[in-house]
Amino acid sequence: QMAAAGAGQYADCIGVHYNEGIISPTQNSGDPRDNYPTRYFGSMLSRALSPFGGKQACFTELGYLTPEGYGTLPGGFSWAQNTTIAQQAQWMAEAAVAAASSGRVRLMIVFNVNFTTWGSDPQAGYAIIRADGTCPACTALAGVLQ
Secondary structure: OOOOOOHHHHOOOEEEEEOOOOOOOOOOOOOOOOOOHHHOHHHHHHHHHHHHOOOOEEEEEEOOOOOOOOOOOOHHHHHHOOOOHHHHHHHHHHHHHHHHHHOOEEEEEEOOOOOOOOOOOOHHHHOOOOOOOOOHHHHHHHHHOO
16 A cells, blocks of 8 residues: 555665574475465565665564564464574574565564563563673674674
């Protein structure tokens, strides 16, 4: 609806969130939930941008949820129960590489750096600085963004 209303002519980039991944952003199949396009980095990006004729994306939220170090995820987030911190770090780095090499992404904001809330909305599970103070995703991102 935004594209049909002409929003693209006023946008520097198209805001996109990607925070439901439980597989590598390099994969385009294999999500155990289903094959809905937003489950996959590439098809989600294409889906978001296709109505805007050549505009780039600005990821205003890109993150991977892991309960490791916190416990069981609440029901609405149980889809990420088996994601590890190591996977979060690897996938964040892979997403940065995919975004940078795609030519379709102008900006990527990590969601999130250091939230500590753990409850019905487990924001701490997305944090790249983990409960123990380590940041495996920082190391992984540094390795690919040099």
